[in-house]
Amino acid sequence: MDEHSSAEPIIDIDDLTRQFTVYRKNGSRWRRHRDTITAVDRMSFRIERGSAVGYIGANGAGKSTTIKMLTGILVPTTGSVRTCGLEPVRQRRELAARIGVVFGQRSQLWWDLPLHESFSILAAIHRLDPDIADKRTHELVEQLEMADTLDTPVRQLSLGQRMRAEVAAALLHSPELVILDEPTIGLDVLSKQRLREFLRAERIERGTTLLLTTHDMGDIERLCDRVLVVDHGRLVYDGSLAGLGATVGARRVLVVDLAAPTPDLDDLPCGAQLLSSEAGGMRQRLAFDAEHTTAAALLAAVSDRAQVRDLSIEEPGIEDVVRRIYESAR
Amino acid sequence: MRGDAEGDGRVALAMRRCVFRRRTPSTFGVYWKLARAGFKRQAQYKLAMFAGLFTNCVFGFVRAAVMVAAVRAAGDFGGYDEGTIGAYVWLSQALLGATQFMGPPIDLVDRIKSGDVAIDFLRPVDVQLSYLATDMGRAACTFLPRGVPSIVIGAATFGLSMPTTPVAYLLGLISVLLAVALSFLCLFAVALIGFWVVEIRGIRVLYQIVGTFLAGLFVPVHMFPDWLRTIALATPFPSILQSPIDTLSGRVAGMDALLTVAAQGFWVLVIGLLGRVLLRAGQRRLEVQGG
Amino acid sequence: MAEPDSARIVAGTWFTPYLAVLRSRVKAQQVYRLSFATEVFSAFLIGLVEFAEVWVIFHNVGTLGGLDTNAALLLFGLSNTSFALAQVLVGHLDSLPAMIRMGTLDAYHLRPQPLLLQLITSDISLRRLARAAVAVIVLGVGLWRNEIDWGIAPVTLIVITLISGIALFCGLFVCAAGLQFFLIDGAELTNSFTYGGSFAAMQPASVFPAPLKLLFGFAIPVAFTAYVPTIALLGLPGPPLLPAWSAWLTPVAAAWVWLLAFAAWRIGTRHYQGGGG
Numbered sequence: 001m002d003e004h005s006s007a008e009p010i011i012d013i014d015d016l017t018r019q020f021t022v023y024r025k026n027g028s029r030w031r032r033h034r035d036t037i038t039a040v041d042r043m044s045f046r047i048e049r050g051s052a053v054g055y056i057g058a059n060g061a062g063k064s065t066t067i068k069m070l071t072g073i074l075v076p077t078t079g080s081v082r083t084c085g086l087e088p089v090r091q092r093r094e095l096a097a098r099i100g101v102v103f104g105q106r107s108q109l110w111w112d113l114p115l116h117e118s119f120s121i122l123a124a125i126h127r128l129d130p131d132i133a134d135k136r137t138h139e140l141v142e143q144l145e146m147a148d149t150l151d152t153p154v155r156q157l158s159l160g161q162r163m164r165a166e167v168a169a170a171l172l173h174s175p176e177l178v179i180l181d182e183p184t185i186g187l188d189v190l191s192k193q194r195l196r197e198f199l200r201a202e203r204i205e206r207g208t209t210l211l212l213t214t215h216d217m218g219d220i221e222r223l224c225d226r227v228l229v230v231d232h233g234r235l236v237y238d239g240s241l242a243g244l245g246a247t248v249g250a251r252r253v254l255v256v257d258l259a260a261p262t263p264d265l266d267d268l269p270c271g272a273q274l275l276s277s278e279a280g281g282m283r284q285r286l287a288f289d290a291e292h293t294t295a296a297a298l299l300a301a302v303s304d305r306a307q308v309r310d311l312s313i314e315e316p317g318i319e320d321v322v323r324r325i326y327e328s329a330r
Numbered sequence: 331m332r333g334d335a336e337g338d339g340r341v342a343l344a345m346r347r348c349v350f351r352r353r354t355p356s357t358f359g360v361y362w363k364l365a366r367a368g369f370k371r372q373a374q375y376k377l378a379m380f381a382g383l384f385t386n387c388v389f390g391f392v393r394a395a396v397m398v399a400a401v402r403a404a405g406d407f408g409g410y411d412e413g414t415i416g417a418y419v420w421l422s423q424a425l426l427g428a429t430q431f432m433g434p435p436i437d438l439v440d441r442i443k444s445g446d447v448a449i450d451f452l453r454p455v456d457v458q459l460s461y462l463a464t465d466m467g468r469a470a471c472t473f474l475p476r477g478v479p480s481i482v483i484g485a486a487t488f489g490l491s492m493p494t495t496p497v498a499y500l501l502g503l504i505s506v507l508l509a510v511a512l513s514f515l516c517l518f519a520v521a522l523i524g525f526w527v528v529e530i531r532g533i534r535v536l537y538q539i540v541g542t543f544l545a546g547l548f549v550p551v552h553m554f555p556d557w558l559r560t561i562a563l564a565t566p567f568p569s570i571l572q573s574p575i576d577t578l579s580g581r582v583a584g585m586d587a588l589l590t591v592a593a594q595g596f597w598v599l600v601i602g603l604l605g606r607v608l609l610r611a612g613q614r615r616l617e618v619q620g621g
Numbered sequence: 622m623a624e625p626d627s628a629r630i631v632a633g634t635w636f637t638p639y640l641a642v643l644r645s646r647v648k649a650q651q652v653y654r655l656s657f658a659t660e661v662f663s664a665f666l667i668g669l670v671e672f673a674e675v676w677v678i679f680h681n682v683g684t685l686g687g688l689d690t691n692a693a694l695l696l697f698g699l700s701n702t703s704f705a706l707a708q709v710l711v712g713h714l715d716s717l718p719a720m721i722r723m724g725t726l727d728a729y730h731l732r733p734q735p736l737l738l739q740l741i742t743s744d745i746s747l748r749r750l751a752r753a754a755v756a757v758i759v760l761g762v763g764l765w766r767n768e769i770d771w772g773i774a775p776v777t778l779i780v781i782t783l784i785s786g787i788a789l790f791c792g793l794f795v796c797a798a799g800l801q802f803f804l805i806d807g808a809e810l811t812n813s814f815t816y817g818g819s820f821a822a823m824q825p826a827s828v829f830p831a832p833l834k835l836l837f838g839f840a841i842p843v844a845f846t847a848y849v850p851t852i853a854l855l856g857l858p859g860p861p862l863l864p865a866w867s868a869w870l871t872p873v874a875a876a877w878v879w880l881l882a883f884a885a886w887r888i889g890t891r892h893y894q895g896g897g898g
Contacts, residue, residue, distance in 0.1 A: 018895070073730045075894045089894060096733040108728040112649050124641030125732050129632040381807035388813040391833055392821045396678070396685070399828035404682040433809075529656065532748075536663040539670050548674040553681050558673075 008085055010177050010209045011047035011070060016040055016079035018065050018233075039065040041233035042079065047226075049176070052203055052210040054224035054241075062233040063213045067179055070211075071101055084176055097126060100170030104182030107162065108169055111155040115146070115165055118154060119172060126173040133172070140168040143198055160191035167195065171202065177209045178202075184216050196222050251287040254295055256302055257310040258282050268301045360455055361463035368467025379475040382427050386480050390423040393548070394488040408553040413491030417579040420484030422547050422571055425506070427476035428469040429513035429570055431542050435534060436465070436517050442524035442612075451613055458518060458605050465514040466507075493580030501587045502578030508594040509574040512566055515601040516541070522605065525612035546572035566597040638734055639742040646744050660748040668705070668755030672697055675823055686825030691766045692851055693825075698760025699779075700822035700847035703786025705753035711791045713744040714798040715815075718808040721801065721893070737795065737886055769854050778850060778868060785871040786846035792878035793818055793841070799885030802893045818843040827860045834862050842874035 018040040023033070040062045047053050057063050068074040069081050072088035072095055081088060084098045102108075109118040116137075123133035141147055144164040149157055157165065163183055170178060178199075184192045200223060202208050212219060220227060220241060227244055229237035237244055253275065261280035266273075268286070270293035275285040288298050295313055302308055372379075397415045401407045410418065426432060438461060441447040450457050484490055493499070520537050524530045542548070545567035552572075554562060562568050573590045576582045582590050650657050675697045679690045688696060717740070720726045729739050769775055797811030804810055822843040826834060838844045844863055852859045853868035 020895075068727070071731060073727050073894065077895070092730060093733040093735070096731050099731070101731050103724075103727070106724050106728065108731070110645060110649075112652070113645055117645055117648075121641045121645050124633065125638040125734070127631045127633050127637055129630045132630070375806055377804070377807040378809060381804070381810035385809055385813040385817065388817045389820060392817070392824060392829070392837075395829050395833055396824050399825075400678055400682045400685055403685055407681060432812075532656075532660040532663045536666060539667045543670045543674060549677045549681075554677060555680065558677070 009046040010049045010084055011045075011211065012080075012082040013046070013066075013070075014044050014080045016043045016066070016069065016081055017077050018062075018069060018074065019077045038233050040069070040076075043230070043233070043235050045228060045235060045238055047209065047211065049209055050203070050207045051226060052199075052224045053212065054220035054227045055211060055213045055230065056215070056220065056227065057230035061230045063230060064181065065233075066230070067101070067181060067211075067213065070179065071095070071099065097173065098175055099177045099179065100173070100175040102163075102166045102170045102178070102180045102183050104163070104180075104185045107154070107166065109154045109162075109165060112153055114151045114153055115157070116150040118165070118169060122169055122172050128173060136172060136174065137168075140171060143201070144168055145194070159186050160188060163187060163191070164195065164198075167198070171208075174206065175208065177211065179211045179213075181213045182215070183212070184214065184219055192216070192218065199223055251289055252295065253314040254286045254288060254298055254302075255312045255314065256284055256286070256299075256308050258284065259307040259309050262306045265302060265305060268298070268305075270297055270301055272298050272301075361459065364455075364460055364463040365467035365470070368464035369471045370467075372468040372471035376475070379427070379472060382433075382472075383476045383479055386423045386426055386476065387483055390420055390480065390484055391487070393423070394419045394484065398488065408550055410550070411491075413489060414579060414581065416484060416488050416490030417492055418550055418575055418581075420481050420488070420490050421575045421578055423484070424477045424480035425509065425571055425574060426547075427472040427480075428506070428510045430469075430517070431513065431545070431547070431570075432538060435531075436461075436514075436521055438518065438521040439524055439530065439534075442521065445616075447612075448616060451616070458515075458602070458609055461518060462511060462514055466510065469510045469514075490579075492578075493583075495580075498578070498580045498583065498587075501591060502574065505574040505577040505587075505591050505594060508591065508598055509570050512594060512598050512601060513570045515598065515605050516566060516570070519601060519605045519608055522608040522612050525608075525615050541567050541570075544568065545570045546575070566601055569594040569597045638732070639738065642739075643742050643745055647747065650747050657748060661751045664748045664751040665755060668701070668752035671701060671752075671823075672755060672759055686827035687857060688825045688827075688851065691763060692855055694759050694763030695767060695851045695854065696825065696847050697823055698756055698763045698847075699782055699786065699850055700819065700843070701756035702753055702760055703783055703846050704790050704819040704822065705749055705756050706787045707790030707794065709746050709749045709753065710787070711741055711794045712746050712749060714740060714794045715808075715811075717798045717801045718805060721805065726893075736890060740798070741795075767855060770856065775854055778853060782846065782850040782868065782871050785875040788875040789843065789846055789871075789878050790815075790819065792875060792882040793843075795882035796878065796885045799882065799887070799889035802889035814841050822846045822848070824848070826863055831862070834860070838863050842877065845871040845874040 017038065020037045020039055022035045022037055043062075043066065055063055055066075065074065069076050070083050070088060072083075072092035075089050083095055086095045086098075088095055109115070110121065119137050120133075123130070123137070128136070141150065144167065146161065146164055146168065149161050149165070152161075154162065154165065167180070167183065170180075180199075184195060187195070196219060199210060203210055210223065212223060214220065224241070227237065227239065227241050228235060229244070251273075254272070258281065261282055262284070263281055264274055264277050265284055265286065270288065272286045272288040272293065275287050277284045286298060286302070288295070299308065299311065394416060397410075397419055398412055401410055401412050401415050407415070430436075438447065441450065450460075453460070481490075516537075520530070520534060523533060527533070544551070544562040544565050546562075550572065551559060551562050551568045573594050577587050577590055675693055676690075679685060679693045683689065685693075717726075729736055729743075732739060764779075793815050797815050800811055801808055818837070818841050821829075821833075821837040821841075826838060826844040826848040829837065834844075845868070849859060849863050849865065850868040850871065853865040857865065859865045859867075
């Protein structure tokens with residue numbers, strides 16, 4: 001089926017660096033001084049065929065730059081990148097036939113023409129056999145529920161409809177690798193769900209590899225089996241989503257309901273932090289670090305001070321986890 | 331939740347840069363500020379201004395060569411001699427930057443297209459005048475990098491004769507100010523068509539070509555055949571280029587100059603009013619149609 | 622699972638992608654009838670005004686640079702037909718700065734065709750045919766009114782001039798596009814040789830001082846699109862730098878401009894991709 005061994009990763013990035021020269025005014029009127037920004041800093045990772053990887057990071061962390069280097073738009077300053085076994089810049093046209101890219105913010109469709117025109121043009125661009133193109137278009141239209149938008153000019157589509165169209169357009173030529181840059185941005189919950197379902201099905205049926213950039217944790221949770229976190233151009237985490245929470249040391253919260261109003265428990269021995277105290281101290285929320293203490297130890301410490309009537313534990317949300325990463329970087 | 335003292339400190343530092351006046355500025359003060367803002371903004375586009383100057387000069391060289399040859403070949407070329415025709419060519423090129431005839435579309439065009447113009451209507455300043463003030467600032471900024479060098483280069487390469495009396499320059503300055511204002515008001519009015527027509531790029535290009543021709547950019551209006559000159563004088567365009575050129579180069583002097591400037595003032599009022607009428611109509615359309 | 626092998630069948634020919642896009646652009650322009658009609662009228666008016674610019678001068682002068690009013694018709698007709706048709710084909714390249722700024726250029730990188738060819742075939746400005754029509758009419762009138770020694774040679778010369786002229790101006794637009802990757806803010810700089818070149822082509826080059834003759838006769842040889850062929854057709858001697866017989870060298874001029882264009886494009890795209898450091 002493949003011309004290359006299935007052992008070769010579909011994305012292979014090694015010590016990849018990309019620097020930009022920027023001219024900044026440093027206060028004086030006429031002179032500008034040069035600054036070098038390192039958008040991507042010695043990044044290395046491999047992505048195997050058929051996997052689904054989430055790529056998260058704050059704005060400006062280097063995600064788009066990495067994608068541009070993966071797809072042949074930008075040349076790396078140093079380091080190497082291979083996509084589908086090809087060199088992206090040198091073999092851009094060959095690569096274009098094997099990958100599909102969806103840019104959330106920019107359209108690849110033709111604005112003033114009906115949607116079906118865009119599909120036929122793209123089929124011609126990829127020189128697809130007309131019958132195959134037809135079949136594939138029907139398949140995509142059906143699965144993405146776009147039948148009633150085919151005759152609408154693209155510029156009149158709603159955001160949700162347009163995103164589905166962009167995804168269909170990117171998948172028309174059945175690429176091995178699909179890169180999606182913020183595909184669910186601005187979509188309502190239902191549209192997001194539909195899109196995720198579709199991508200998941202696509203991956204199962206065709207073994208398509210997915211690389212997904214997003215700020216939406218829901219996308220990651222439902223679609224990806226691996227997460228790459230990038231911060232200031234550096235890869236700070238590469239692993240599963242579950243491990244991410246543990247690594248960042250996000251805190252669990254113990255919520256205690258006490259029998260009587262109690263003064264704030266803000267000086268407990270095990271280093272727990274009082275987050276809030278309600279109803280005169282009858283309900284207090286204590287955050288603790290899983291590395292420094294356990295829920296049991298904390299409970300014991302609280303019980304020493306007051307009578308505990310009820311308790312519950314809150315786990316760190318993914319948003320919290322990611323926010324901590326972003327903020328720890330500042 | 332966390333005491334972000336550091337963050338607060340940063341905000342305070344940034345706020346110190348925003349200077350708020352102790353008392354509310356007068357209306358003139360507002361427009362002056364807008365003009366200054368327009369000036370500062372234009373000052374950032376140094377490369378663009380140089381590019382404009384370069385293109386001005388290339389066109390200037392070609393036109394000057396042709397015009398000088400024409401003056402030499404013809405017995406009477408509209409009453410111009412080599413010096414005065416040089417002044418005509420280079421002054422017209424110099425004024426292109428300020429009058430932004432050939433430049434990119436004004437902001438208003440995009441704002442109408444995107445609907446952002448609705449925000450402009452909510453502001454407590456007059457829309458037309460505030461845009462005008464900003465543009466005057468912009469035009470002032472092109473004076474040094476584009477306007478003056480064009481004349482200097484023209485004088486150095488082809489030679490041109492300019493008047494020696496200060497009166498001519500004073501009247502010339504007034505004429506230039508009126509011309510720039512008029513040019514902007516025309517562009518403003520054209521941009522307003524965007525309220526009714528989706529894509530006005532074609533109209534803009536047509537305006538650029540017909541407008542520059544009738545303004546006397548390529549041939550002095552004086553030398554148009556009578557019927558064409560009548561058409562031109564029925565439009566505001568000659569007041570945008572031909573009038574300030576004539577006044578500044580001394581081709582019209584004394585009473586004639588005053589009349590020329592008066593005609594410019596007339597057109598400023600007419601087009602200004604037209605702009606306001608269109609603006610009001612556009613605003614009403616926006617209110618009815620929605621964003 | 623799926624049918625990957627059959628999906629690899631490559632259908633059509635190498636120009637199928639380009640034809641598809643062009644056809645869609647033509648269709649798009651037909652859809653908005655009223656808008657298209659006004660744009661055609663506008664282009665026609667522009668053509669008239671451009672002619673008026675030349676005509677008013679000659680109306681006042683009679684003879685300029687060794688050419689009379691009838692010769693001026695040829696001058697205008699040849700240069701503007703070439704330029705207008707070049708604009709029909711590649712005039713849309715001046716939206717490149719906007720595409721770079723808004724990032725829409727990236728979409729072209731994701732298609733399996735060379736970037737420049739994609740951009741050239743990404744649109745075709747049919748409305749500018751109206752402008753070409755004005756120029757063709759003026760050219761026709763010029764050919765009729767002038768005393769030309771008709772034969773195979775003049776006809777061949779006219780055909781070669783027009784084709785090379787179109788190629789030359791297309792090359793100028795491509796050259797300008799290549800430079801846009803550097804200029805961004807200073808995009809107007811390229812107007813100096815695209816629209817400036819067209820303007821210079823309409824003038825009798827004999828009136829140019831030496832530096833201008835070198836510029837528009839050799840560096841950006843637009844003089845070959847109209848002036849030199851005009852004096853060749855009319856049997857006039859030319860200025861020493863641009864003799865009449867060099868009218869046959871217009872294809873060389875076009876080739877030179879395309880050399881510059883390819884160089885500018887290569888350097889420009891390298892810079893955009895960051896290859897130039």
